[in-house]
Amino acid sequence: MRPVTAVPYLAGVCLAATTVVALDVGMEARPATVAWPSSGVVPSTSSSPPSAERSAPSVDTFRSGADLPAGPAFPEHGAGTWHVVPPSGKPGASGVTYAVEVEDGVVLPHGDDSFAAVVDHVLRHPRGWAGRHAFRRVGGDVEPELRIRLTSQRTARSLCGFELPYDTSCRIGSTVHLSTARWFRGAHTYGDDLRGYRVYAVNHEVGHFLGLGHEVCPEDGAPAPVMMQQTLSVDNDGLASITTGSDQGVVVVPDGKACTPNPWP
Secondary structure, eight states, rough: OOOOOSSSTTOOSSOOOOOOOOOOOOOOOSSOOOOOOOSSSSSSSSSSSSSGGGSSOOHHHHHOOSSSSSOOOOOOOOOOOOOOOOOSSSSOSSEEEEEEEEETTTTOTTTTHHHHHHHHHHHHHHTTTGGGGEEEEETTTTTOEEEEEEOHHHHHHHHHHHSSSSSEEEETTEEEEEEEEHHHOOOGGGOOOHHHHHHHHHHHHHHHHHTTOBBBBOTSSSOOOBBBBBTSSSBBBHHHHHHHHHOOSSSEEEEEEEEOOOOOO
């Protein structure tokens, strides 16, 4: 969940990427190069949460939400290519054009439209970025300014980086990759509120596309900024501990401030 090189259009900070991923992998319909590190943390091939494969996490780790919660099975593998989910109805007249895409090989219980419906809801909601920016969904016949993709766990791990040993989503260039691991299971910080977490994930990554970087908890008991890395923690002590030694684009001071989960800007 660390920054990558900014892009010319609405340059911003990426939630997670390795230094080797400095190109926009989302603009061409070719297989993504999935490179696993020769050492370090490599995702499991099982559907068990990663925490089960390491030593039992502490209460603080669960409080931070860094480990993937237990829950239903999710698509771990994909083809490294994506297909556009066709929009229904007429597109808007103006706004940032975006396409909703699902990785080939990823099968959703209620179909691709269930993923697209959440993305559309978030980008059109007045509590979201729609209050400041207009968005217009397009199909495969238009080159979009933004791509929002549901990406399998293994592909997301490879593209978003191995610096932190947790499942995360990321924005690389003008492409948002939402990990299936998190889309299906959420984060400990959100508890049973999976829908709230999904709203947060879309808003956070699109925020990076709009040029915003990471933030920290500003005041004890306040709603967490949507640009805080809430997947990992909603308190500064936890976030500082988890991200020690990695460049996340923000200095986190362990000052005891703890926020509450908040999915909206």
